[in-house]
Amino acid sequence: MLSVATPGAGIRPIRRCSILLCSDFPVTSLPLFRLSPLSFILNRGCSGKKKDMPISYPGEGKAEVGRRRRIADVTVTTFAWRENSSIKPSTQECNVEVEWPSRISEADQEETIINLTVESGIRRMIEEVKEMFLSMGDGEITSSAYDTAWVAMVPDLTGGCGPRFPSCLQWIVDNQHGDGSWGYGGLFSAHDRIINTLACVVALRSWSASPEQCEKGILFLKENMRRLAEEDEELMPIGFEVALPSLLDIAERLGLDLPYDYPDLEDIYAKREIKLKEIPRDVMHHVPTTLLHSLEGMPDVEWDKLLRHQNLDGSLLFSPSSTAYALMQTGNQNCLLYLHKVVDKFRGGVPNVYPVDFFEHLWAVDKLQRLGISRYFEPEIKQCMEYVFKYWTEYGICWARNSLVQDIDDTAMGFRLLRLHGYGVSPDVFRNFEREGEFFGFVGQLNQAVTGMYNLNRASRLVFPGEEILQRAKDFSCRFLREKQASNQLLDKWVIAKDISGEIAYALEFPFYASLPRIETRLYIEQYGGADDVWIGKTLYRMPYVNNQVYLDLAKADFNQCQAVHQLEWLGMQRWYKESGLEVHKVTLKTALRAYFLAAAVIFEPDRSAERLGWAKSALLAEAIAMCFQSECYTKETKFTAVNGFRVNGQQPRWGWKRTGEELMDLVDGLIDALEAMPSRGQRPKLPAKTFRQNLRCAWEEWLTGLKEEAGDAQQCYKEGETALLLTRAVELCAGRTEPVHDTARQEYIHLAHLITSVCGRLHLRASKDNNNGSSREDVESQMQELVKSVCQRHSPNGLDDQTKQTFLAIAKSRYYTACCPSAVLDKHIAKVLFEPV
Incomplete structure (x- = not known):
């Protein structure tokens, strides 16, 4: 359990250094701050004042503490951290203020200037992986x-x-x-x-x-x-x-x-x-x-x-x-x-099987996605998917194209990746591997391999409404894997991998709806064996383009770079939290941490800071306002006054003493200003200031209007659903996208908006101890299926933007995750994703 530490005695005052971040490349090379997950997470002072804080780094002496000092002050043109100012951004607050113990300077007086650009090592690894994909043919495989x-x-x-x-x-x-x-x-x-x-x-x-x-x-x-x-x-x-x-x-x-x-x-x-x-x-x-x-x-x-x-x-x-x-x-x-x-x-030493083109193409893409580095290789991944789809058959596939025999392992992997990337593939392909309610690896076989059933389970999670074959596949594979898990029989006949049991445990506990990208990546980096993983065919062999050290090294470097950005953003979040006085409004620092974590666990890329902070800060303000409006001292009239004042405040300033609700409305105004002031990065567009402000204020006004009704279960479900939609709209605007106006895209948007409000409201109802009934669970599952279908299926060129659809799915998955994840596990995930480097 994470807790706030009490300031201790005898700790020397801490000094401040300023850090500015910049990047004209999708990944930013940043210093990795070794933060103690149990003391640093919630303890750092963010008010700008010097204060004594207990800072713990387990297992390190003073000399080691001194060596951790990092001070960077780099001029930037494309990225400034103005989101750290809650209401009145100033030029001084374009810097993230990171406070370090003054004892560090005693141990090491020399300051390190860190150039925050992409490291040549990361560039080299990216190019090396691109060369692998460029040279993919019938498959690279070791001799037998x-x-x-x-x-x-x-x-x-x-x-x-x-x-x-x-x-x-x-x-x-x-x-x-x-x-x-x-x-x-x-x-x-x-x-x-x-x-x-x-x-x-x-x-x-x-x-x-x-x-x-x-x-x-x-x-x-x-x-x-x-x-x-x-x-x-x-x-x-x-x-x-x-x-x-x-x-x-x-x-x-x-x-x-x-x-x-x-x-x-x-x-x-x-x-x-x-x-x-x-x-x-x-x-x-x-x-x-x-x-x-x-x-x-x-x-x-x-x-x-x-x-x-x-x-x-x-x-x-x-x-x-x-x-x-x-x-x-x-x-x-x-x-x-x-x-x-x-x-x-x-050159004389032939492999045990050849070609292995499908195997190589599919598993390489799967590794890149699970390791969290697929964004660097989108053109290469698209070529792989086009290649597999070109040879896809209604009977399934095996490890090579044009095969007369098909297997469930390659078919399941191909089906899942093709569906995720928007290709139209029918689940009826799995009927070829079903007999009397059981699924098997090859036609004519009576047994199953652990990884074959594992990949079938992963594929079955991408079910659309009415696809009963996938429901049967999910039920069978879950039962099979849990039985193997219970009897400690998770050795596989196809691969000798580092941590198959860990991969399966995560898939069963956090299936697709509840799996957030950064959590999966953080755990998979530990589970992936790199070049040490060995495949079992007629003999043992390796697939260099599927299992190699380059993927693993790049994944670790990229994860740590992203984590460094997240740590700095969290420092800014803490400062904003204190300056905003959210603690007075019964929003705890732990709630703030969880809100930021959910945003960072889904939107993790360094160049998407505005989307991440727009999500996290909007969630906290919505929580504070909802609790304020539900308090006994707030009548329907005072709620109306506060909301109406928010509308008026968009046209003329208010002066004088303000009630609590009005103060929160000012915080919303300040957040809108701060988010609008954040510059765009990379290729991401930036909306005109007026368009951004009008659209985001409109989103808040619609959300606030719904809160004026009386409290109760129905209102709480409504609030949860509408808050999810509010966060979606905030993220979209921070990404430079407005709500569509074209008829086709507009209809898709309205449909997704209805789904996300309903799903998130029902998830709240399902999480309630008094309402954990079967009908609620079935409703959530059916609507999540419809949501996945709407996101994964390709539509007309005038349809809704794919990135917008992914935002809806991301928000829904984050709510699904919190509904099914125990608090203690969530805290462990926070520590791993935000504060423990790999």
């Missing part, structure tokens, strides 16, 4: 020793006595580990090392190549075969139970000295039989299935029938090993062309 070995076993089909792909054999020779194994070197997995090593020793013995390396590999297999039983089954590569027995049969025919009768192998052979029975041979020959990916483990197949399921690129379900085996059995020229292409691209 297993698949390389199968391709190396292909003989020269023109009559020669050597391998068709000698570069693959050379790759095997060059990539053995010191312990004699082959496989992914980033971590040790028994399943991965054994299947890779067995394939490589078989390939070497097939061509009588590098006998010493072959013997070293055999020794590794003998010593480590027992470790298969010690490892979690979730780490078993795709098709392992089919591929391993097949390789052992070949190894035995080649005379390799291996433990063929090892007891634990019996279990693997049994799983092989179960796997083969799941999809009968006649089905496999007539319908494309996932077994096409593992044909090297399939004896006695009818190749003339199977080759009907060959992909357009000549592969068998994009598997080099499966395609190599098919080539050896049939001599099919399309198989040969595919393998030549893959071997040439990867």
Whole structure:
């Protein structure tokens, strides 16, 4: 619980330094202030007076405190912090006054002048990511020793006595580990090392190549075969139970000295039989299935029938090993062309699957969005979405375009991202993965992967009214994930990630309606493993454009830059709070912090300060006025006088003694003046002063008029809904957008205004202990569905601006979040988002 500390004794007076911020670039390079989340959040004096305050930095001595001193005084032309003055902005108050303990100067007399421009490191990382997206083709993926070995076993089909792909054999020779194994070197997995090593020793013995390396590999297999039983089954590569027995049969025919009768192998052979029975041979020959990916483990197949399921690129379900085996059995020229292409691209060391274009495009976009850095790459993201939509099918997609087999994981990710970006995709695509009320990963499969159900759950949250298939998908995926969560079985068959359990916990507790961007980003930065995350296919592999350190480093740098801006704004908010006397009106500093946090958690970009502060300060003044009007000393007549006075004040000044309500009206006037005075930044337009003032005053007048009625539950719901609309209008005006006048856009605006007032009012009713009933919950959900539909669906060119629609959704989501988030959790989120750097 956050609390205000009492000024302590013996703390030396604090001195003041001034900071001015500027930027002509979307991100601002700012000093990162290390603020104690439990003492600094609510404790700093903001009145401009020197006062003693207890300032705590856990675990640091005086010398470390001294090193934290930061003083910046940079001339600016595009951004001044006049919002810190509540009523009468002055030139002196264009500076944010940050007060530091005078003891800092004793520890470090040298002042640091910080140039507040974009750091070259951030620019470099942005350009590096842009280059990744520019070079995206069929996918960047690491090599697989297993698949390389199968391709190396292909003989020269023109009559020669050597391998068709000698570069693959050379790759095997060059990539053995010191312990004699082959496989992914980033971590040790028994399943991965054994299947890779067995394939490589078989390939070497097939061509009588590098006998010493072959013997070293055999020794590794003998010593480590027992470790298969010690490892979690979730780490078993795709098709392992089919591929391993097949390789052992070949190894035995080649005379390799291996433990063929090892007891634990019996279990693997049994799983092989179960796997083969799941999809009968006649089905496999007539319908494309996932077994096409593992044909090297399939004896006695009818190749003339199977080759009907060959992909357009000549592969068998994009598997080099499966395609190599098919080539050896049939001599099919399309198989040969595919393998030549893959071997040439990867210089001998082929991957376990290729292409992976959908996988790369979709997951890269998802990472950028969740890490909070997608705004730098909007053109690149649009190209990715256009690419995926071009090849989207009613049956779904898999990891590569033009696939005859689809999977729920890629389909769910594609559906969610396409719908979020306004593309028309039907949820009926998920009917292909449903059977008797359950959802599965591939057609014909009976089991589910954790991440597949996780992505299905995320997709199901973008439901429009009447989409029952998504409701069923949500119910099933929630039940599946919670059962796995309860039994601590969240290991996944597709990926070894840093914190899958944390990702799933957040998705279940804060689904789309309640997920605010900065909270998701702050937590995901901790959950994302960067280059350490490993994917599970036929072997372990990495996707460099999906999981890499550059994304993570950029996300951390960007988050800390934004947080520095938010910390400075919060200092200004505290000063404005004290100067405005809101404490007298029963608005606490903690309420002010929460109001600012909600605004910053949604509108976090440095260049959107006016929108952020317009939201937060309007929310606080609305709260103060509402409480004032609800007090017993305020009659209907006095309310009318105060509101009418606000109207008059727009035309002529008032003098003399004012009642409390009239003082608050003056604060609203001061806020309008301060917001109008804030200059625009970047490409954001600025409305003419008269237009801005008239529109924002009109919004306040309409809100105030509704407060003149008697109090009660209905009035409280009305107030909550109308306040949400007031905040929406304030944010829009601060962003330089007025209410639309064109018929089509106007109708959309009116519809969204009705939805947000109704949703936010019902959310208040739902949060009430006395009114937490099912009908209220259903009403909220149905209206949120309609709101999401209105925001996500594309309309005519004359329709409502997309950014305006996003503002409506952002305000609604912030109210949904506060309605479902426990107070203690909210306080933790405040500390993480605003005060704990990453």
